[in-house]
Amino acid sequence: MQFNIIRTDHYTLFQLKEKNLNSLLAPELKSEFVVIRNNGDQNLILDLEEVEYIDSSGLSAILTANRLWKDFGHFILINIKHEPIERLIKISRLETILSIYPSLEDALQEELIEE
Numbered sequence: 001m002q003f004n005i006i007r008t009d010h011y012t013l014f015q016l017k018e019k020n021l022n023s024l025l026a027p028e029l030k031s032e033f034v035v036i037r038n039n040g041d042q043n044l045i046l047d048l049e050e051v052e053y054i055d056s057s058g059l060s061a062i063l064t065a066n067r068l069w070k071d072f073g074h075f076i077l078i079n080i081k082h083e084p085i086e087r088l089i090k091i092s093r094l095e096t097i098l099s100i101y102p103s104l105e106d107a108l109q110e111e112l113i114e115e
Contacts, residue, residue, distance in 0.1 A: 001028045005036075011043035011074075012036055013104065021051050021058030029061040033068055042073035045107055049079035054088055066098060074099065076107045 002017035014036070018025060036044055044065060054062075062077070069075035076099045080086055089095055101107035 001025050001032075003032070007041070011045055011108075012041040013045045013047060015047040015049070017050055019050065019052045021048075021054045021061065023055060023057035026057035026061040029058075030064050033061070033065040037068045037072070043076070044069055044074070045076045045078055045104065047079050047104070048077060048085065049081055051080075051085065052082045054085050059088065059092065059094075062098070063094075076101060078102070078104055078107050 004013075004015040004017065006013040006015070014032070016029070021029070033044070046062070046065065066075045078101050080089070080100065080102075089098070089100070099107070101110060
């Protein structure tokens with residue numbers, strides 16, 4: 001799995017560098033989320049700019065992160081650029097559960113995460 005992690009004093013940005021978030025990548029992604037959470041990183045921002053497709057396993061990984069950060073800090077999705085992903089989130093009605101923003105700047109402003 002290809003990704004970049006950028007840590008600041010106030011948040012961790014996880015940039016997934018894959019076109020597909022599917023059953024092949026989801027277990028490893030979940031493991032990375034657990035490591036980040038156990039590291040004490042209070043706010044995780046998942047950048048999906050390069051992701052074009054997510055299956056149910058990928059969605060499960062995202063929901064795992066959402067649960068890991070519930071009552072601990074913030075879990076935020078940014079840069080959803082592809083229609084199939086937007087459609088999946090709407091069909092699943094997850095836009096009411098997940099914090100989703102068009103950009104990092106929007107997320108930082110709206111979620112009250114200090115820069």
